Amino acid sequence: MIKVHCFVSCVCEIIKRTPGVDHRPFYFGVWDADFSVNDQMELSYHSPHTRHNEFRDWYKLLYGISIEPWYNHKADKDTNIRTLVSLVENRPSDRQVMVMLDLYRLPERENKFHQNPFPHYVMLETTDNPDEWFMSDPDFRWEGVLPKDRILDSVRSPAAAGGFYFDGLNIRHTPAETVAAYFAQCMKTDHNPFTDALRRILRAHTGPDASQPLANLPHAFREIPVMAIRKYAFEHAFAWLLEDQGKQAEGAPWFEAVCEDIERLVKTYTQIQFRALKLVMSGDSALLASVEQLLDEQDEREFAIKTRLLGLFDDWQRYRNIGVPRPDTEQAPLEVL
């Protein structure tokens, strides 16, 4: 599994290491996870207002663990750095300390996105050397030792502001009813927020009624790759709902076909970004209709994936003999920050 969502990867790491508990249901919330579109109609996978409250609430319900915020957004950076240092240096062995840093400031860490800035959550521990800290970055499947000063410099970036801690004692086995309720809460059956947002962003930059310059479209679409990979969370959901019924996922033709469709969904966002870029760079307005067409195809593709997932979810509910209603179609609209 490649990078999907850094906050989720961090909090799931301890679940993955706990026998008898499965982290994959937590990914139900990821394929349509929050993002923002700012006043200039630019897509952003992260916004200064992101607090991950829903993820934290459901983590508590699913696994019995409270994720506590330690970062004080009203205090200055130095105060928060002092808090971080104290938390890391006085960390009980079962505590995970998460911090948001700007990965762009750590070029020694390979980062395929090369975006500046790149806000990103990691977990930190001390080492025997007081000048070095151990960094765990499950989202990139990386861990290693880095100079403490280098880490703190990346935390000091104005683009990074956030942190949580949680204790790994007493992780509980998740009741099936809670998993079902989480699925119902996450499943947006009548709209695909990411594709909808891309359509609105595209229309804000094109045509006679555009509110934004066409030349800004590539920048507005810049973070598409970071968002697109969240759709791989569907794979976790399909695999878990199959395996929890004692069925095979990996290698089974039905599952592999679904994975191919998910892959196509992810990759087609690249195609959308490519055609939008070509539209701007070539001035060939005929490309606009083709981008719209790809967005329509993405909707069709994602609705089809969701329909199959709902069918599998129904099977799983029958298998588990639970009667949670199917996902409600009433959903809050995308918040434009």
Added chain:
Amino acid sequence: MSANRHAAIKAVLQQHLPNARLSAFAGSARLNADLAIDSIMLLQLIVHLELEHGFNLPEETLLTQELETVDDLARLLVANDQKEPSL
């Protein structure tokens, strides 16, 4: 033909992508790790190659092939007169 493609790639990096690490340019150079070309820079590079140098990368290739090195990109480029039908 291959030399032309490599030269075209290098020319685009020189002219349009100042954040790329041109000093590391070579056929075997990795686009991301060695040349610091991120995903959007790669797309820009491909569009410039098409608009200014007569080479295109079929979209299906973009979706199905891993473009790891300069050689990978050069190998998959197609001359514009052999391109797929217009969109």
